Amino acid sequence: MDCLPLLCTFAVCSAVISQSLDRKRFVVEGAVRPYGDGQYEYMHPRPGALHVSELTSIAVREGDTVIPDNLDSLFNVTGEKSRQVKGRTVLARDNKTVVFYADQPFALEENVSVKFGPGLRVRRSERRKKEHEAGCYEWSFWIRTEYGSASVQTILPFDYLDEKNEQEAIELGSIPMNRYRTLPTWAAKWRPSPEGEKAALDPKNKENKAIRDGELYYFGVGGNYGEHIGQSVITTREGDLVWWVKASAGAGMLGATQNGRLALWDQRPNDGAMAVYEVNSTYQVVDRHQMGHGYPLDYHNAFFDEEGNTILTGKTKVNGVLHNVVHVLDASTNVLLEWRSIDDFIDDADPILPGEADNGDVYHINNAERTPDGNLIISLRTCNLVLLISGKTGRILWRMGGRTSDFTFIGEDMDPPFFGQHDAHQLFNGNIIMYDNGRHVKHGSPRPSRVLELQLDLDQMTATKVWSFSHPSGLKSKCCGGLQMIDNGRGQPATMLIGWGYTGPFFTEVTYEDNPRIVREFEGLRGHRPLLHPWEGSSTEAPRLLLCSDANGEASTRNGSIDQLQDWTLHFSFNGVTGINKWRLYVGTDRDVPLDKPLIERDKTAFEEIITLQELVDAMAAENFTVTPNSDTSSADLYVRVVPVKGDDELLRASKTLEVPMILSSYDEPGYAGVLSPPATAVPCSCYQPDIGRREHMDRPKSGAGSAVVDMAAVNECAELCMTSDTCETFFFFEDTGECELDETRDKKRGGLHSLKGVISGRRNCLEDMR
Numbered sequence: 078m079d080c081l082p083l084l085c086t087f088a089v090c091s092a093v094i095s096q097s098l099d100r101k102r103f104v105v106e107g108a109v110r111p112y113g114d115g116q117y118e119y120m121h122p123r124p125g126a127l128h129v130s131e132l133t134s135i136a137v138r139e140g141d142t143v144i145p146d147n148l149d150s151l152f153n154v155t156g157e158k159s160r161q162v163k164g165r166t167v168l169a170r171d172n173k174t175v176v177f178y179a180d181q182p183f184a185l186e187e188n189v190s191v192k193f194g195p196g197l198r199v200r201r202s203e204r205r206k207k208e209h210e211a212g213c214y215e216w217s218f219w220i221r222t223e224y225g226s227a228s229v230q231t232i233l234p235f236d237y238l239d240e241k242n243e244q245e246a247i248e249l250g251s252i253p254m255n256r257y258r259t260l261p262t263w264a265a266k267w268r269p270s271p272e273g274e275k276a277a278l279d280p281k282n283k284e285n286k287a288i289r290d291g292e293l294y295y296f297g298v299g300g301n302y303g304e305h306i307g308q309s310v311i312t313t314r315e316g317d318l319v320w321w322v323k324a325s326a327g328a329g330m331l332g333a334t335q336n337g338r339l340a341l342w343d344q345r346p347n348d349g350a351m352a353v354y355e356v357n358s359t360y361q362v363v364d365r366h367q368m369g370h371g372y373p374l375d376y377h378n379a380f381f382d383e384e385g386n387t388i389l390t391g392k393t394k395v396n397g398v399l400h401n402v403v404h405v406l407d408a409s410t411n412v413l414l415e416w417r418s419i420d421d422f423i424d425d426a427d428p429i430l431p432g433e434a435d436n437g438d439v440y441h442i443n444n445a446e447r448t449p450d451g452n453l454i455i456s457l458r459t460c461n462l463v464l465l466i467s468g469k470t471g472r473i474l475w476r477m478g479g480r481t482s483d484f485t486f487i488g489e490d491m492d493p494p495f496f497g498q499h500d501a502h503q504l505f506n507g508n509i510i511m512y513d514n515g516r517h518v519k520h521g522s523p524r525p526s527r528v529l530e531l532q533l534d535l536d537q538m539t540a541t542k543v544w545s546f547s548h549p550s551g552l553k554s555k556c557c558g559g560l561q562m563i564d565n566g567r568g569q570p571a572t573m574l575i576g577w578g579y580t581g582p583f584f585t586e587v588t589y590e591d592n593p594r595i596v597r598e599f600e601g602l603r604g605h606r607p608l609l610h611p612w613e614g615s616s617t618e619a620p621r622l623l624l625c626s627d628a629n630g631e632a633s634t635r636n637g638s639i640d641q642l643q644d645w646t647l648h649f650s651f652n653g654v655t656g657i658n659k660w661r662l663y664v665g666t667d668r669d670v671p672l673d674k675p676l677i678e679r680d681k682t683a684f685e686e687i688i689t690l691q692e693l694v695d696a697m698a699a700e701n702f703t704v705t706p707n708s709d710t711s712s713a714d715l716y717v718r719v720v721p722v723k724g725d726d727e728l729l730r731a732s733k734t735l736e737v738p739m740i741l742s743s744y745d746e747p748g749y750a751g752v753l754s755p756p757a758t759a760v761p762c763s764c765y766q767p768d769i770g771r772r773e774h775m776d777r778p779k780s781g782a783g784s785a786v787v788d789m790a791a792v793n794e795c796a797e798l799c800m801t802s803d804t805c806e807t808f809f810f811f812e813d814t815g816e817c818e819l820d821e822t823r824d825k826k827r828g829g830l831h832s833l834k835g836v837i838s839g840r841r842n843c844l845e846d847m848r
Contacts, residue, residue, distance in 0.1 A: 099507055100535065100536075101507070101533065101534050101535050101536055102506065102507020102508070102532075102533050102534075102535065103448075103449075103450045103507050103535075104450075104452065104465065104467075104474045104475070104535065105450075106467060106469060106470075106474075108140060109140075109467075109469060109470060110139070110140055111470055111472065112124070112214075112470070113137075113193075113211075113212075113214035113216075114212075114214065116139065116211050116212055116214060117137055117138060117139055117140070117211070117214070118138045118139060118140035118173075118469050118470055119136065119137070119138040119140075119174070119414065119469065119470055119471060120136070120137055120138075120214075120216070121133075121134070121135065121136040121137075121412070121414075121415050121471075122135070122218040122415075123218070123420055124216035124217070124218070125216070125217070125218065126218040126219070126420060127218070127219045127221075127419070128219070128221040128222075128393070128395045128400075128419055129189075129218050129219060129220050129221060130220075130221060130370040130371050130372060130393070131182040131183045131184070131185060131220050131221065131371070132182050132183075132370050132371035133183070133220075133370045134176050134177060134178050134179075134369065134370065134411070134412055135152060135154065135176070135177040135179075135191055136169075136174055136175065136176045136177070136411075136412065136413070137151075137174070137175050137193055137197070138171075138173050138174040138175070138413075139173070139197060139199050139211050140173065140199075140469070141173065141199040141200055141201050141202055141209070142172050142173060142199060142200045142202065143168055143172055143173055143175060143197065143198070143199055144198040144199065144200060144208065145168050145172075146196075146198065147196050148166045148167070148168060148175060149165070149166050150196055151166060151175060151177075151193060151194060151196055151197055152164070152166055152177040152191065152192075152193060153191070153192040153193075154177065154179065154189065154190070154191050154192075155189070155190050156183055156184055156187045156188070156189045156190075156220075157184075157187040157188045157189075158184035158187040159179075159181070159183055159184050159187060159189075162179050162180075162181075162183070162189075163179070163180045163181075164177055164178050164179040164180050165177070165178050165180075166178075167409075167411065169407050169409070169411040169413055170385065170386075170407035170408055170409055170411065171384070171407060171413060173199075174411065174413050175197065176411050176412070183220045184220065185220055185221065185222055185223055186219070186220060186221075186222050187219075187220050188217055188218070188219055188220075189217060189218055189219075189220060190215065190216075190217040191215065191216055191217065191218075192213070192214075192215045193213060193214050193215070194211060194212060194213035194214065195210065195211075195212065195213050196210070197210065197211045198210045198211075199211065221393075221395070252266065252268045253683055254266040254267075254268075254318075254684075256628045256629075256646075256685075256687060257648070257650075257684070257685045258623055258625045258627075258628055258646075258648040258685070258762040258763070258765075258767070259621040259622075259623055259648050259649065259650040259652070259685050259767055260321055260650075260652075260685070260767070261323075261766040261767070261769055262762075262763045263304065263766075263827065264308065264321055264323075265304075265305045265308050265310065265321075265601065265602040265603075266601050266602070267316065267583045267599045267600060267601030267602050268316075268599065268600065268601060269316070269597070269598065269599055269600075270582050270598045270599060270600040272548075272549060272550075272582075272585070272595050272598045273582075273585075273595070273597055273598035273599055273600075275595070276594070276595045276596055276597055276598060277597070279594065281594065282594075282596050282597075292314075292611060293314050293563075293609040293610060293611060294311050294312065294313060294314065294319060294609070294610060294611070294612040294655070295310075295311065295312045295313070295314060295316075295574075295584065295607065295608070295609055296309075296310075296311055296330060296332045296333060296339075296607070296608040296609075296610060296612075297309065297310050297311075297312070297330075297576070297583065297584065297602060297604045297605075297607060297608075298310075298329035298330045298331075298604060298605045298606070304603075305602055305603050306827065307323050307324045307325055307329065307827075307830075307831075308321070308322070308323055308324075308329075308602070309321075309322050309324065309329050309330035309341065310322075310330075310602065311612060311614070311653070314586075314597070314609065315597070316583075316597070316599045317683060317684060318683075318684035319612075319614065319653065319654075319655055319684070320360070320614060320652055320653035321652060321832075322360075322832045323769060323827070323830055323831060323832045324341065324343045324831060324832065325343055325344055325772050325829065325831055329341065329342060329376070329605065331353065331378070331379045332606075332608040332610065333608065333610035333611075333612060334355065334381045335381060335383070336381070337357075337358065337613075338355045338356060338357055338358075338363065338364075339355065339356045339360070340353055340354070340355055340379050340381070341353070341354050341356065342354070342374065342376040342379070344772075345362075345772070345775060346772060346773060346775050346776040347776070350367070350373050350374065351373070351374045351376050352365050352366060352367050352374060353365070353366040353367070353374065353376075353379045353387075353389065354366075358612075358613055358614055358615050359614075359615050359616055359617045359653075360614070360616070360653055361617065366379065366387050366389060366406070366410075367389075368389050368390075368391035368402065368404055369404050369406060369410065369411075369412040369415075370402075370404075370412065370415070372391035372392065372393055372402050372404075373391055373392060374389060374390075374391055375389075375390040375391050375392050375401070375442060377390060377442065377443045377444060378390045378442070378443065378444045378445055378446070380444075380445065380446040380447060382447045384407075385407065385408045386405050386406060386407050386408070386413065387405075387406045388403065388404070388405050388406075388445055388446060388447070388453070389403075389404050389406065390402065390403055390404075390442050390444075390445050391403075391404065392442075393417070393419070394437075395419055397437055398437055398439060399437050399438045399439070399440070399441075400417060400418045400419040400422075400440065401417070401418045401440050401441075401442040401457065402415065402416070402417050402418075403415070403416040403417075403442070403445045403453065403455060403466070405453075405468075414453075414468070414471050415471065416453070416455075416466050416471045418440050418457075421472075421473055422440070425481075426481060427481075428440075428457070428460040428461075428462050428476075428479045428480055428481045429459075429460055430480065438459060439459055439460065440457045440459055440460055440462075441457060441458045441459035441460075442455060442456065442457055442458075443456050443457075443458050443499050443500070444456045444499065444500050444501060444559075446502065447468070448465070448468075448503040449503060449504075449505050449507075450468075451468040451469075452465055452466060452467055452468045452474065453465070453466040453467075453468055454466075454501055454502065454503050454509075455501075456498055456499060456500065456501040456511065457479075458497050458498060458499060458514075459497075460479045460480075461478045461479040461493060461495060461496055461497065461498065462476060462477070462478050462479040462481070462482075463476075463477040463478055463495075463498065463501045463509065463511065464476055464477075465477075465503075475535075475538075477494075477509065477531075477540060478493070478494055478495055478498070483538055484533075484538050484539060484540040485537075485538060485539050485540070486531075486539070486540050486541075486542070487539055487540070487541040487542065488541055488542030488543075489542070490524060490542075491542055493523065494513075494529075494531075494540065494542075495511060495513035495514075495515075495529055496513065496514060496515050496516060496523055496524070497513075497514035497515070497516055497555065498511045498512060498513050498514060498529075499511065499512045499514060499557060499558045499559055499578070499606070500512045500558065500559035500560055500606055502560075502562075504530075504562065507532075507533055508530050508531060508532050508533065508543065509530070509531045509533065509540070510528065510529065510530040510531070510544075510560065510562070511528075511529055511560070512526070512527075512528055512529075512558040512559050512560050512575070512576075512578075513526065513527050513528070513529040513545075514526050514553075514554050514555060514556070514558060514578065515527060515553055515554075516553045516554065516555045524553075525547045525548065525551045525552060525553050526547065526548070526552060526553055526554045526558065526577060526578070526580075526581070527545045527546060527547040528544075528545060528546045528560050528573060528575055529542065529544075529545050530542070530543050530544040530545065531543065544589070546573065546575070546587055546593050548577065548581060548582075548585065549595075552577060552580055552581045553580065554577050554578035554579065554580035554581055555578075555579075555580070556578050556579050556580075557576075557578035557579055557604075557605045557606070558575075558576050558577050558578035558581070558605070558606070559575075559576045559605070559606030559607055560573060560574060560575050560576070560607070561573070561574040561607055561608055561609060562574075562589065563586070563609055570588055570589060570590055571588075571589040572586050572587060572588055572589055572596055573586070573587050573588075573589045573593070574586050574607045574608075574609055575587065575607065576604045576605060576606050576607035577604075578604075578605065579603045579605075582598050582599060582600040583598075583599040583600055583601055583602045583603075583604050584598070584599060584604060584607045585597075585598040586598070612655060613655050613656070614653045614654055614655045615653075615654055615655075616651060616652070616653055616654050616730070618730075618834050619730050619731065619732050619733055620649055620650065620651040620719060620720075620721060620729075620730065620731070620732040621648075621649065621650055621651070621652065621732070621767055621768065622647065622648070622649045622717065622718070622719055622732040622733065622735045622787055623647070623648045623649075623735070623762055623767065623787065623789065624645065624646075624647055624648075624735055624737055624756075624760055624787075624789050625645070625646050625648060625760050625761075625762035625763075626639045626644060626645050626646075626755070626756075626759045626760045626761065626762075627759070627760075627761050627762055627763050628646045628648065628687065628762065628763075629643060629644055629645070629646055629689065639755060639756075639759045640754075640755070641691075641755065642689065642690040642691035642693075642694055642753070642754070642755050643689050643690075643691045644690075644755065645689065645690040645755045645756070646687050646688065646689050646690070647662075647687070647688045647689075647690070647693065647717060647735070647737075648685055648686070648687055648762070649685065649686055649719045649732060650684055650685040650686070651721050651729070652768075654721065654723075654729065656723045656724060657681050657721045657722065657723055657729070658680065658681055658722055658723065658724060658725070659678060659679060659680045659681055659721075659722045660678070660679055660681060660686055660719055660720070660721055660722065661675035661677070661678045661719065661720045661722060661728075662675060662676055662677040662678070662679075662688065662693075662717065662718075662719050663675055663676060663717070663718045663719070663720070664676045664693070664697060664702060664715055664716065664717055665715075665716045665717075665718075665734075666703075666704070666705040666714075666715070666716065667716060668716055668734050668736075668785065668786055669734075670716050670717070670718045670734055672718065672720060672731060675720075676693075676696050676697065676700060676702070677692070677693070677696050681721075690737070690755055693715075693717075694753050704741065704751060704753065706741050706751070707741075710741065711740065711741055711742070712738060712739065712740055712741050713739050713741040713751070713753065714736055714737065714738050714739070715736075715737040715739055716734050716735070716736055716737070716786075717734070717735045717737060718731050718732050718733070718734050718735070719731070719732045720732070732787075733784070733785055733786060733787050734785055734786045734787065735786070735787040735789075736786055736787065736788055736789070736790070737756070738756050738790065739753045739754065739755065739756065740753070740754040740755070740756070740757060741753060741754075742754060758790070758793060760789050760792075760793060761843075761844065763843070764796070764839045764840065764843035764844050765792060765796070765837050765838070765839045766830070766837065766838045766839060767837050768832055768833060768834050768835070768836060768837075769830050769831070769832060769833065769836060769837075769838050770809055770830070770831060770833035770836035770838060771809070771820075771829055771830060771831060772829055772830075772831045774809070774831070774833055774836060775831060775833060777811075779813050779835075784812055784813065784815065787812070788812075788815075791810065791815060792810050792837050794817070795808050795810040795817035795837075796808055796810075796839055796844055798817055798819060799819055799839070799841050799844070800841060800844055800845070802819055804819075804821045805819040805820065805821065805841055806820060806821055806822060806823035806840065806841050806842075807819075807820040807822060807823065807838060807839070807840050807841065808820065808838060808839055808841075809836055809837075809838045810836065810837045810838070811835065811836055812835045812836070812837065813835050823840070823841075823842070
């Protein structure tokens with residue numbers, strides 16, 4: 078069996094790092110103890126630190142494995158206002174970091190004094206497990222003033238976007254996704270770009286099976302502004318949709334973790350702030366992560382390393398300026414390391430000149446992750462700076478870019494070397510690679526956006542450009558973007574996955590070679606940061622099955638036809654489930670549709686399959702299916718279910734039964750025959766939003782198993798109630814109870830909508846346009 082490709086994503090990839098690291102590329106620290114008169118590897122808060130959170134823990138790490146005896150006697154903490162501080166002491170999961178938690182928050186604006194030791198005993202690994210007792214140390218720090226809520230990112234109101242943030246939609250023309258109805262019609266859509274169409278015809282790409290195969294899935298997230306806000310997707314590498322989700326405004330997907338889960342940031346009901354959630358293969362929440370010490374989460378980044386730690390980024394506001402915070406948290410949420418820009422960006426070491434802090438967000442962190450040797454690489458976009466932070470001490474090891482750079486840059490078009498960058502990584506060969514936006518909101522566009530790879534020489538402190546790729550169109554993206562190096566295995570060349578941010582294509586994949594060529598490219602979704610990763614998704618829900626009259630031609634639009642069977646369509650999909658090869662469709666004369674013999678079986682061709690009522694009726698005739706008329710003999714109800722098939726013959730969960738009310742004419746009772754015509758009332762699915770509710774609905778209790786039937790007539794009735802109401806702007810139909818909720822809020826920009834199974838919603842103005 079072939080190995081899966083090597084993917085440098087959240088987790089540090091499994092690879093053998095040489096015991097003798099190349100000192101020209103990597104900073105080799107060895108045993109280092111810069112704190113406490115040379116006794117300790119790490120201390121938090123730093124001696125003399127200012128603006129410390131009142132919810133801070135206090136941590137000391139000697140650097141070797143702690144012998145966990147008498148830990149409660151190690152810390153003696155007093156505050157100017159708090160006096161003697163009571164608390165508890167724990168040994169973190171690394172067995173090296175001792176952490177003190179105060180029972181109560183510290184008082185604002187107080188000086189806190191810490192006396193540590195004696196009694197900390199460790200086993201010195203470099204001395205054949207010899208025990209060593211660290212000495213005492215005393216230091217103090219200052220708690221911040223009152224923390225203003227202006228620095229906390231919160232979910233914005235239901236109708237939250239203004240027109241200046243709206244972006245022009247990319248004209249995609251007539252594409253299959255336009256006919257999808259099991260997703261909202263405003264869901265993100267994409268297609269191969271002109272460059273992607275050219276790449277599909279390139280013989281070199283057709284020959285490369287490793288690049289064409291379907292082992293990997295693409296994970297993408299829409300932007301924070303515009304029509305794709307809060308939308309995240311998983312697609313095949315060839316761009317076929319697998320999973321679509323709409324989260325709250327500003328929320329989105331961070332990608333796959335090494336333990337086979339998805340990471341998303343969101344604000345769920347009862348959450349006071351944004352959090353990072355882990356969901357399993359059925360998309361159920363199984364874990365939740367937040368910053369320590371009360372700092373609000375910055376939702377650009379989450380990184381899960383091989384030690385089971387989580388790296389998150391946050392922010393704190395000091396004197397009107399947003400400062401950045403990076404936390405390494407263990408599985409018990411102990412903060413193993415905290416880095417704050419306010420501790421290191423002082424006087425001449427501040428990358429921002431006096432007077433440049435007008436907009437407050439002057440540093441703007443957009444990623445923080447492990448390097449192959451265990452340090453942290455951090456990208457600060459607004460000040461054009463990349464930092465290497467010691468994974469042991471939390472101190473800055475080098476600065477790259479901006480006005481405080483330690484490096485001399487070599488190569489063409491390297492002044493400045495990068496501008497407004499995102500998603501900086503250190504590769505296993507020590508090179509630094511990043512997405513160089515090449516432009517900045519405030520300072521304009523010095524060059525087209527590009528992926529930039531730099532080779533380091535730490536002896537000479539030089540960074541030499543060794544590879545770059547700009548889009549053939551010369552696009553310039555002022556916001557967002559990212560990259561991922563893909564090892565395709567089997568002796569095939571590596572490729573580079575590029576997300577161009579809010580300006581560029583959905584994603585581009587190019588060969589990683591001297592003369593790169595585009596392998597595939599899609600446009601439509603305004604994405605943020607790309608990721609390819611193995612994934613196997615399933616679901617605890619049933620497939621979605623709908624009947625619509627507006628997906629074929631002009632049906633159900635103003636003055637459109639709904640009279641022909643060809644005008645009506647059945648739509649079915651199974652959101653998030655991978656490995657479906659075909660679908661089976663079953664028909665019955667009552668709600669209990671037998672699943673013994675399918676009427677139609679067809680190969681899966683796309684995320685959503687579409688069958689016209691004409692195809693259904695033709696298949697019924699071919700199988701001599703007997704229709705049972707209703708009591709008036711002028712109508713007959715058909716009942717339809719679909720079942721997805723995984724692999725060759727694994728039957729997955731069946732859909733709910735869909736009721737299809739047909740008109741029956743020329744009925745011959747002795748022969749049980751008649752002519753079937755489509756329903757009399759249009760079902761404008763383009764105005765309906767399946768499985769979309771409000772965030773507040775997520776806490777709504779469900780009533781048992783709910784209805785086993787998809788009743789589109791009831792949805793129509795709910796929509797009609799909204800139409801006849803003087804105040805209704807949006808309706809929500811709950812399939813489990815049949816309840817119809819009318820809402821006065823017009824979700825013009827969809828900021829407060831959230832994916833929620835079993836809810837069909839719609840807007841009044843769309844329905845009015847249909848009349």
